[in-house]
Amino acid sequence: MGVFDEMLKEGESLFKNEIALDFSFQPKVVPYREAHQKQIASCVKPLFAERNGKNMLIYGKPGLGKTVATKHVLWELENYDEVDTFYVNCWQKNSSYKIILEMCEHFDYRLTHNKKTDELFRIVRDRFNKKGAVFVFDEVDKLEDLDVLYMVLEEIYRKSIVMVTNYKSWYDDLDTRLKSRLIAEVMEFQPYTFEELKGVLRERMQYAFVEGIWSEDAFNEVAQKAAELEDVRIGLYLLKEATTIAEDKSQRKVTLDDAREALAKLGHYTIHEESCLSDDEKQILDLVKADQMKIGELFKDYQDHGGKSAYKTFQRRIKKLEQSKFISVSKTEGGSEGNTTLIGLREVTKKLTEF
Ligand SMILES: Nc1ncnc2c1ncn2[C@@H]1O[C@H](COP(=O)(O)OP(=O)(O)OP(=O)(O)O)[C@@H](O)[C@H]1O
Numbered sequence: 001m002g003v004f005d006e007m008l009k010e011g012e013s014l015f016k017n018e019i020a021l022d023f024s025f026q027p028k029v030v031p032y033r034e035a036h037q038k039q040i041a042s043c044v045k046p047l048f049a050e051r052n053g054k055n056m057l058i059y060g061k062p063g064l065g066k067t068v069a070t071k072h073v074l075w076e077l078e079n080y081d082e083v084d085t086f087y088v089n090c091w092q093k094n095s096s097y098k099i100i101l102e103m104c105e106h107f108d109y110r111l112t113h114n115k116k117t118d119e120l121f122r123i124v125r126d127r128f129n130k131k132g133a134v135f136v137f138d139e140v141d142k143l144e145d146l147d148v149l150y151m152v153l154e155e156i157y158r159k160s161i162v163m164v165t166n167y168k169s170w171y172d173d174l175d176t177r178l179k180s181r182l183i184a185e186v187m188e189f190q191p192y193t194f195e196e197l198k199g200v201l202r203e204r205m206q207y208a209f210v211e212g213i214w215s216e217d218a219f220n221e222v223a224q225k226a227a228e229l230e231d232v233r234i235g236l237y238l239l240k241e242a243t244t245i246a247e248d249k250s251q252r253k254v255t256l257d258d259a260r261e262a263l264a265k266l267g268h269y270t271i272h273e274e275s276c277l278s279d280d281e282k283q284i285l286d287l288v289k290a291d292q293m294k295i296g297e298l299f300k301d302y303q304d305h306g307g308k309s310a311y312k313t314f315q316r317r318i319k320k321l322e323q324s325k326f327i328s329v330s331k332t333e334g335g336s337e338g339n340t341t342l343i344g345l346r347e348v349t350k351k352l353t354e355f
């Protein structure tokens with residue numbers, strides 16, 4: 001084969017459909033989450049018999065398919081007239097008022113100007129009450145007030161409320177008054193195994209790329225990193241980056257070198273933006289950014305810089321920063337000082353929005 005056969009020609013691309021790698025792309029199938037979808041479906045099922053549905057709390061670390069699996073169930077429900085579906089991301093709409101405005105939008109109700117939250121809710125309530133409805137509150141822990149949950153619970157007759165979060169503690173810490181009304185079934189999304197992760201990425205590659213452009217060793221390199229960080233998003237990001245790198249070099253194949261180059265670009269990457277952190281959390285993160293430290297030293301440093309939280313609260317903040325993948329927490333055993341916990345900045349910390 002001549003050198004030019006191995007090169008992409010002008011106007012040729014390795015991508016078949018680049019959009020398939022977007023985080024918000026809704027694939028036709030959601031492998032390895034069938035059991036989770038069935039459980040959601042079983043909570044919703046009573047609505048079809050004109051009874052009240054069950055509520056759910058879904059939790060798990062970022063990038064494990066919670067949103068995509070839940071949305072897939074909603075998408076299937078759209079085939080049925082008996083049940084209405086409402087999805088909201090509480091990161092984007094973080095107050096009851098904003099969510100209820102979104103509900104108005106759902107019904108194409110536009111005369112919202114100058115109306116108060118209660119008044120708007122009464123309008124959507126009457127519409128939701130015409131049949132059963134499934135409400136998904138994604139990233140529910142970002143809600144600044146919980147009024148909308150109470151309203152839906154108390155004023156909508158036949159519904160399932162599905163709450164999705166990274167933090168089960170959000171649910172555990174809820175007011176007992178609300179918890180005893182919700183009586184939610186709790187479901188965890190566990191990290192994928194390496195083989196499952198490869199399965200998810202392979203499925204997506206069929207949509208995204210011209211067949212056969214990825215060499216096996218390059219793919220394994222990417223899958224390995226995503227598995228290590230337990231996050232499908234990292235895998236999608238690397239697939240796109242490495243293919244772009246190969247394409248820029250006019251190659252017809254994505255090689256191990258391209259995958260490694262993409263990995264190097266990963267640099268600092270976080271799933272969530274820092275703007276969502278409280279001032280206290282931000283202060284702790286800034287200290288960690290300056291240096292890796294033992295947890296005790298970090299707490300002292302934090303107090304020296306005016307930090308006011310007690311040690312227990314401080315530990316909770318550390319946990320949240322870890323779960324949101326801003327920092328890494330590692331335990332070292334033995335050594336001259338016995339067991340200790342090291343806090344460092346995560347190797348990967350880049351804004352999602354840059355992708
Ligand atoms: N089983 C799967 N099948 C197909 N795509 C998947 C699967 N799991 C995850 N993905 C893809 O990985 C990305 C992250 O998944 P998703 O947004 O559902 O994660 P999440 O658990 O909701 O994370 P977060 O807690 O950060 O919101 C999405 O682009 C999604 O399409």
Ligand SMILES: [Mg+2]
Nearest residue numbers: 066067068138
């Ligand atoms: Mg999600």
